[in-house]
Amino acid sequence: MQSIADTTGSAAAAGQRDALVAGFAALAIAIHILEAAFPSPLPGVKPGLANVVTVVVFLRWGWRMAAAVAVLRVLVGSLLVGSFLSPTFLMSAAGGVAALAALGLVALLPGRPVGALGASVLAALAHMGTQLMVAYVLFIPHSALFGLVPPLLTASLIFGTVSGMIAATVVDILATEADSS
Amino acid sequence: MKRFSIGDLAVLALGASLVGASYAAFWGDRTEGTQAAVFVGREQVAALDLSVPSAHEILGRIGLSQLRVEGGRVRFIDSPCPGRICVHSGWLARTGEVAACLPNGVVVEVLGGERVFDAVNR
Known part of the structure; x- marks a missing residue:
């Protein structure tokens, strides 16, 4: 995969990379905040459309840039929503780190067998699974929490699939644009 | 692509x-329950052994509720309430399952076995 992160030799490339990271982080934060404004049918369930941005950046520009975008999104997003260093922030950060770890695993697979859909589903499941574990260890160490595991995992599987399809479409469009330019 | x-x-x-x-x-x-507790209001009025088929009449606030135990299960057969929601609840066999006739104040809960929660409950 052609990666801008690999071409850190020139200052111009680095500047371009930073601009891309900032732009994509801003986009992800906007989506994040829009999502936070909508009421959720189930507590703790959000579509996680901001992860589309992370997955697209990951597939096109590599893991390091995706990590930069995701970390910026969690930090700045929580500052804007007002949940910085709160339990919500801890859950969000832990989920984000787990999703990035899942994407890192995808990147390590030889031959790149997994595309946008698989990467997004893996990231979503890792995100939700880790959040549940953090919730159990830090906040609600009660077996009743396990009853929530199946529906929440179902939701993250569905939303991961949907955002994976969106990400696949975006990656496709980006690829054709890059080819024609 | x-x-x-x-x-x-x-x-x-x-x-x-x-x-x-x-x-x-x-x-x-x-898990499958082994007993059923019957409450009227907050007081337990009977403990039914689900392994023995039996029929019971429970006097509630507005009349008699009929219960039947059969094949390790328990259910409302009849109750003097308008909606018969308790009767429509059908057979209860698993630990923690509950059927209630609220107008008559009669509640049946399956006990025994291991209790498992299906939602946050505390």
Whole structure:
């Protein structure tokens, strides 16, 4: 995969990379905040459309840039929503780190067998699974929490699939644009 | 460029089976109950052994509720309430299952076995 992160030799490339990271982080934060404004049918369930941005950046520009975008999104997003260093922030950060770890695993697979859909589903499941574990260890160490595991995992599987399809479409469009330019 | 690869579908299948397994692990282990407790208001008025077939009449606030025990299960047969929601609840066999006739104040709860929660409950 052609990666801008690999071409850190020139200052111009680095500047371009930073601009891309900032732009994509801003986009992800906007989506994040829009999502936070909508009421959720189930507590703790959000579509996680901001992860589309992370997955697209990951597939096109590599893991390091995706990590930069995701970390910026969690930090700045929580500052804007007002949940910085709160339990919500801890859950969000832990989920984000787990999703990035899942994407890192995808990147390590030889031959790149997994595309946008698989990467997004893996990231979503890792995100939700880790959040549940953090919730159990830090906040609600009660077996009743396990009853929530199946529906929440179902939701993250569905939303991961949907955002994976969106990400696949975006990656496709980006690829054709890059080819024609 | 092909939009979805075999690897994508494999991940999707893996994820789906993981979710399925989580249902089996966390929702599937409700055990068969061995007893049923009958309450009128807050007071327990009877403890029914589900292994012995029997019929019971429970005097509630507005009349007699009829219960039947059969094949390790218990249910409302009749109750003097307008909606008969308790009767429509059908057979109860698993630990923690409850049927209630609210107008008559009669509640039946299956006990014994291991109690498993299906939602946050505290």
